């Protein structure tokens with residue numbers, strides 16, 4: 157067992173956000189590599205009519221946990237779900253549970269957050285700032301606590317171009333924002349939100365920055381570290397390549413382009429696509445937990461988990477790789493053939509939206525109406541365009557993140573731990589991006605769209621049919637326009653005559669004529 161894995165044996169760990177994308181992969185890796193850990197407490201709320209137990213059962217029965225169940229057959233006994241709601245001011249944890257958490261917890265991983273870009277400021281502050289503050293307070297009463305690891309985002313300071321592993325001051329103190337949320341009504345909050353977030357694109361990045369500030373100001377004597385991942389994508393290697401289970405970040409747009417809905421995207425082709433595999437982030441998080449508890453750094457260390465600094469992949473290259481992957485792994489029942497153009501200004505964006513998004517949607521809805529069905533494509537297209545407008549900021553800017561602390565940590569690891577951490581950094585090397593993207597697309601097909609791989613030949617056949625329809629449509633359109641032109645314009649008639657007589661002029665060369 158590696159040094160880091162051994163550290164977690166017999167530990168009691170508290171994870172918030174364990175039902176989320178990152179939290180689940182973190183929990184899986186901890187159980188798989190440190191099966192002797194004592195217990196993982198997870199703060200979890202009942203949701204969508206499911207009890208806590210049902211939610212845990214669903215996680216353990218997912219494909220993600222297959223390996224864990226072999227290595228640690230009693231894994232279900234080692235998960236202790238604690239009913240909690242981070243939206244409530246007291247976190248809604250019962251007295252008994254609180255007592256258990258305070259007396260038993262050794263390490264806290266705080267992953268829970270609202271990651272929605274359109275969250276109302278009050279909601280985002282509640283989850284990303286106030287809940288963090290409450291958890292810190294709770295942590296300060298934990299008698300056996302060794303480390304508190306907070307997951308932030310590399311975009312918390314996306315208003316800067318170069319971002320170091322430091323906490324940047326916020327113009328308005330988090331405490332003032334928290335206080336004002338108590339007495340301001342929603343209408344006033346809506347009004348002041350743009351002023352507060354300033355040159356950040358949304359409430360998410362703003363409140364994640366406030367959350368970091370709260371950690372900085374209120375962690376007292378706690379042993380705290382902050383991890384800032386960039387755009388978290390499907391797994392690179394662990395527990396298997398291509399694991400993904402939500403549509404955040406690039407995944408939703410990959411689906412939309414693979415299904416042929418997304419045909420153009422306002423993006424800066426030469427901007428860096430700073431995607432980082434979820435298992436890379438998790439390996440760093442686990443190593444940071446170990447380092448923070450064992451080495452007890454004097455100040456709060458911040459670790460960037462980014463890929464662009466090692467070997468950047470540009471959005472242009474990432475886009476081409478995604479398209480290449482669709483050739484091998486097409487999605488079923490595509491609306492149109494996958495093809496996406498990057499546009500770079502407002503005019504071309506609006507033009508291609510009209511031609512490639514709205515027009516086909518209107519025509520298809522018309523067809524649905526004609527065949528007695530309910531139109532739905534325009535609605536879907538409008539939602540997609542709204543989503544794109546929220547993500548656009550991140551595909552039109554580049555950032556430079558320093559990674560000194562992350563590099564320092566890697567050098568502190570044993571050779572065995574280093575090998576694990578280095579291996580998962582490989583997609584950052586140019587020739588591995590294609591392999592990563594192919595597995596990502598495959599993962600989306602299998603785990604998100606739940607499509608059967610046996611259906612790939614049929615999907616390819618469907619795309620061939622769409623290509624033929626596309627050629628047929630274009631030819632028909634050309635002939636109609638041309639016919640109309642010929643009827644009205646002498647120049648068009650002359651050009652037509654020239655084209656038609658061209659082969660005749662070459663006739664003397666033909667054997668038949670000689």
Ligand SMILES: CCCCCCCCCCCCCCCCCCCCCCCCCC(=O)SCCNC(=O)CCNC(=O)[C@H](O)C(C)(C)COP(=O)(O)OP(=O)(O)OC[C@H]1O[C@@H](n2cnc3c(N)ncnc32)[C@H](O)[C@@H]1OP(=O)(O)O
Nearest residue numbers: 271272273274309404405406408409475478496498543550
């Ligand atoms: C030159 C030629 C080259 C050739 C090129 C060829 C190119 C060819 C290939 C092209 C592909 C290449 C990839 C490029 C990717 C770039 C991505 C950059 C991402 C950057 C992320 C930055 C991460 C920052 C990191 C962090 O730190 S944070 C973690 C990330 N956080 C998020 O990513 C939350 C976002 N989301 C929301 O904020 C909410 O989703 C909300 C959007 C408000 C909607 O909200 P709403 O509409 O109310 O409701 P929903 O229920 O959410 O969704 C309602 C409906 O929208 C849909 N939908 C939700 N989402 C997404 C989504 N993503 N993408 C798509 N659809 C989505 C959902 O399918 C549902 O459709 P339906 O099922 O109803 O039909």
Ligand SMILES: NC(=O)C1=CN([C@@H]2O[C@H](COP(=O)(O)OP(=O)(O)OC[C@H]3O[C@@H](n4cnc5c(N)ncnc54)[C@H](OP(=O)(O)O)[C@@H]3O)[C@@H](O)[C@H]2O)C=CC1
Nearest residue numbers: 173174175176177178241242243267268269309385387388
């Ligand atoms: N995904 C990404 O690209 C990136 C993510 N991050 C950060 O990583 C962390 C994890 O993100 P990710 O896993 O992608 O996000 P998810 O949206 O997948 O997960 C969010 C988690 O928070 C929990 N949560 C939300 N609201 C509450 C609440 N009121 N009470 C209790 N739990 C709640 C969710 O629980 P429930 O299932 O009940 O909703 C879920 O477990 C976040 O801090 C995010 O900021 C940073 C950079 C990029």
